[in-house]
Amino acid sequence: MSDYELVVAGGTVVTASDVFRADVGIVGERIVAVGLDLKGERRVEADGLLVMPGGVDSHCHIEQLKEAGGADEETWISGSTSALAGGTTSVITFSTQFKGGGILKPLAEYRRRASQAMVDYSFHQIISDASDEVILNEIPEAVASGIRSLKVFLTYEDAHISDRDFLRVLAAARHHGLLVTVHCENYEAINWRTAALLAAGHVEPKYHAWSRPPMIEREATHRAIALAELVDTPIQIFHVSCPEVAAEIAQAQARGLKVWGETCPQYFVLSAKDMDRPGFEGAKFMCSPSPRDAQASAGLWDMVRMGTLDVISSDHSGWGYMSPVGKRVHGTNAPFSDIPNGIPGLGSRLPLLFSEGVGKGRIDLCQFVRLTSANPAKLFGLSPRKGRIAPGADADLVLWDPKKQVTITNALMQHTIDYTPYEGMEVTGWPVATIRRGAVAMQDGKVLAQPGSGQFLARAPYDMIKPTGRLPFGFDASLHAPPYSK
Ligand code: URP
């Protein structure tokens, strides 16, 4: 009788801190041993391969509901397929709130749709209308159902909230033990500049970058950090595009604040110039904040190495290029301000990061695991189940060929979106198998998992996001009358 149901044998295990030769012994859905010469009922050969924790993509948009009805093109089945093909086994996506509505109804609808998932999942709850009902009653109920993070937008017509409402959300998060993630761009400044650009006849996709230069992101980041400090609520700054924004985070961290920073592969390999391609083509690269330039990308790598930015997510968005409900929903002559923001990247996140980061000597293997799996798992309360190769952890693994050279094509992404902004890019390093909770979910590009096999990850309270206890004058304004009311 074997000790293990499955042994991943002969590979080089990479964890957040070590690289070593070992077998991984699995029983059921869990890792039970990491050691040499393990014998199992079944064996997966990993000779010549890296064995890393399955990717945790803590920021992606899947089957996101639209206010007018329906949802993004990327479904839970296609999104999970792309994730597994790219070595990712857990995702955190979004539940939206529309102004005038609550959060519990949409959350129930997101839970219903995600029952098709083939990766494990949780949600960040977006707050775009901080009504008393949401702040006082619905957020606590969402927390009771396993939600531990919120997202607020400081820009976008339909989603942005005022500083006052942001403070109320921060206060609620402090009371109920949530992490607040923030989209940092200055709404008024973007609107003002956009109106001027349109008046000057500057309507093509490339002007998207002109409408939101780095100081617009830097100002909002500075403000978000200051307001979070005022309330003493931990935050993560989403999709940092350039080093001057990361510098705001570094300063906050140096002061001992619980402020974390996330960036995404697009900010290393794309630039504002990509939006200046002929015709409507630039729309394929349009996301917010905007990709910047090569100097900004080099500076971002420095900020990653210093640990200021410690999570790299995809910010995968489900807008197709040719689809009538995607980028061209308002026609191909639409001004940049009417083109939906966001680009696909679930399947390309790990290969791009590995090739550009590890392959080019910018980060090492353990940093790669920390940025793409271990750190997001810890920050969002998914650890110790996720992001680790150790007894007791979920058996979520990606078997990685570090030498395999691949030209990225949209077909390889296996998402439903009809393009990838990385078409034709050469990468070295590719996932050859993905194991999700002990089952081989992808082998040589073929996704084997069944719809509905993903699990909702209910998140319990955890220490990392406890407030610091440092409040101006020691006065907790959020505890006193009226704590949450407008
Ligand atoms: O352009 C982007 N990032 N679209 C997705 C929505 C968001 O802001 O994260």
Ligand code: ZN
């Ligand atoms: Zn955002």
Ligand code: ZN
């Ligand atoms: Zn996003």
